[in-house]
Amino acid sequence: MKIVGLFPSDSSGKSENQLLNDRYALGIESFLEDKDHEFVVINSDEEVDQHLEDMDVIISSPFLPAYMDENRIRKASQLKLAITAGVGSDHIDLNTASQNDLTVVEVTGCNTISVAEHTVMDVLILLRNFMEGHRQSYDGEWNLSKVGNHAHDLQHKKIGIFGYGQIGELVAERLQPFDVKVQHYRRSSQENTPYSKYVDFDELVSTSDVIVILSPLTSETDNLFNYDVLSRMKEGSYLVNTARGKIVNKDDLIELVNNNHIQGYAGDVWYPQPAPQDHPWRTMPRNAMTIHYSGMTLEAQKRIENGVKGFLTNFFNEEPYDEKDVIVSGGTITNSSYKSK
Numbered sequence: 001m002k003i004v005g006l007f008p009s010d011s012s013g014k015s016e017n018q019l020l021n022d023r024y025a026l027g028i029e030s031f032l033e034d035k036d037h038e039f040v041v042i043n044s045d046e047e048v049d050q051h052l053e054d055m056d057v058i059i060s061s062p063f064l065p066a067y068m069d070e071n072r073i074r075k076a077s078q079l080k081l082a083i084t085a086g087v088g089s090d091h092i093d094l095n096t097a098s099q100n101d102l103t104v105v106e107v108t109g110c111n112t113i114s115v116a117e118h119t120v121m122d123v124l125i126l127l128r129n130f131m132e133g134h135r136q137s138y139d140g141e142w143n144l145s146k147v148g149n150h151a152h153d154l155q156h157k158k159i160g161i162f163g164y165g166q167i168g169e170l171v172a173e174r175l176q177p178f179d180v181k182v183q184h185y186r187r188s189s190q191e192n193t194p195y196s197k198y199v200d201f202d203e204l205v206s207t208s209d210v211i212v213i214l215s216p217l218t219s220e221t222d223n224l225f226n227y228d229v230l231s232r233m234k235e236g237s238y239l240v241n242t243a244r245g246k247i248v249n250k251d252d253l254i255e256l257v258n259n260n261h262i263q264g265y266a267g268d269v270w271y272p273q274p275a276p277q278d279h280p281w282r283t284m285p286r287n288a289m290t291i292h293y294s295g296m297t298l299e300a301q302k303r304i305e306n307g308v309k310g311f312l313t314n315f316f317n318e319e320p321y322d323e324k325d326v327i328v329s330g331g332t333i334t335n336s337s338y339k340s341k
């Protein structure tokens, strides 16, 4: 079997504790030592094309995805398994995967805590105007009005979570001690939860002081937060997106941040990834963006390593995968979030 893994390059050569890089590559090389398989490590999406014809398994993470579009999947006639080393398999054309009997699995739950913590941090960073306070500290300024003008308490704010699954619920739970009102909209259920009240989409958009996007990227959510939706958000509200960059329209967001309708934007997800150097969100006013790393804490990387090795073991032994991890199998999209309604 030929297994291709796309891992970020460790150009410094000093990141010895990193499991998700091209030097350690989740320890797969030593894991495969006594098995008769070829393991090829690449560190850019462009290199995928060189291996399409004879690869059996492809492994990549949402942080640096191998974009397996229709064209690539059709060319990869031997490909049987696509492993997402993380959560979120939108970088794979799931319809084409199902038509070509390609199984897609991801490590469900591996970084839900990691992303939830980062998301709560983003909410606080925006509301407290941390970016301006930090900039002044770094630049040698002391302009209190300029930072205080846009600094708010989190207490009593309405936080709206769009796509309330595993991460959304953890965010809502973690926000409770701040004495906030949490509301959510999700596709799968209209139930209230112990930490959050269900509201319809329009109410979520128009009444939240902060909207947090935590749904998968699908044909329904792609570009959903476009001018129409963003302009219906409360004047001066904030947007946090730790789900996927493409859910928010790049240019419409910039326009609404520039005219102060949206007070600030934070998150770690972009499209495409890696984000081009001149991606306008990097320099947009009042942004608290980071590169995509919320879900790759050292603890999460260990869980990802264990999950990926588990999938390879199942694959070699022809054993079934845990149902919760399966996105596409047997010619069907099985994961409820990715199925069309």
Ligand code: NAD
Pocket (backbone or CB within 6 Å): 086, 087, 088, 089, 109, 111, 112, 115, 162, 163, 164, 165, 166, 167, 168, 185, 186, 187, 188, 189, 214, 215, 216, 217, 218, 220, 221, 242, 243, 244, 268, 269, 292, 293, 294, 295, 296, 337
């Ligand atoms: P999950 O499957 O537990 O929850 C997804 C939720 O979104 C569900 O409640 C579902 O009903 C809802 N949903 C799906 N389609 C919807 C739609 N069209 N409209 C409204 N709600 C919809 O997933 P999760 O583990 O909570 O992860 C959510 C997403 O976060 C992932 O799909 C992934 O894209 C992203 N993620 C990002 C990182 C990161 O590092 N930033 C890490 C993990 C996951």
